[in-house]
Amino acid sequence: MEKSTKIILAAGATTAIVVGGIVIYKKRHEIFDQVKMITTKNYFTINEMIASETAKKQKIDNTPSEAVKANLQALITNVLNPAREIYGRPITVSSGYRCPELNKAVGGVSTSQHVTGHAADLVPATANGSIAEIFAACVAVGKFDQLIIEQNSKGTKWVHVSYDPTKNRHQMLSYLATREPKYITITADQAKQYV
Secondary structure (H helix, E strand, O other): OOOOEEOOOOOOEEOOOOOOOEEEEEEEEEEEEEEEEEEEEOOOOOOHHHHOHHHHHOOOOOOOOOOHHHHHHHHHHHHHHHHHHHHOOEEEEEOOOOOOOHHHHHOOOOOOOOOOOOOEEEEEEEOOOOOOHHHHHHHHHHHEEEEEEEEOOOOOOOEEOOOOOOOOOOOEEEEEEOOOOOEOOOOOHHHHOOO
């Protein structure tokens, strides 16, 4: 499906412009922000959100329930597709849904949002890709619970993003396996220091 933009003018608005994905209505020197109504391409599928090499190797059934599928679709629709649109290049989901057995096998904590289908780990799919730009694209989307630049003890980095409409806390963090404390709160500007 081709990208289309639909702008609905607020009652009495005289001007509408699109800035960074936000429709700005100007009326009597007041500015009202409304989220741009946009139909995006579907860049991600449920199948890639449940794919796992570890599950294949260890013969773990990583089939999600219907409730988890709904959570994954909400994550795709509200965060991943819009972030991919902003980023403008392919993104790989390195980890999406993990059933409890798979989550344990990869060393995930029992409270991981991957277990409920609310989270995905993202990396660039191309050599010219950028962890920092993926993070910035997720920030620009604005709909997230946690957005984390993560790095394991081997130095591998990725962006963890979660979406849960019942508790979107808009937390931005950095996680470094070799640092104490492992998690620290960061701002969007500080994120560049951790990628």
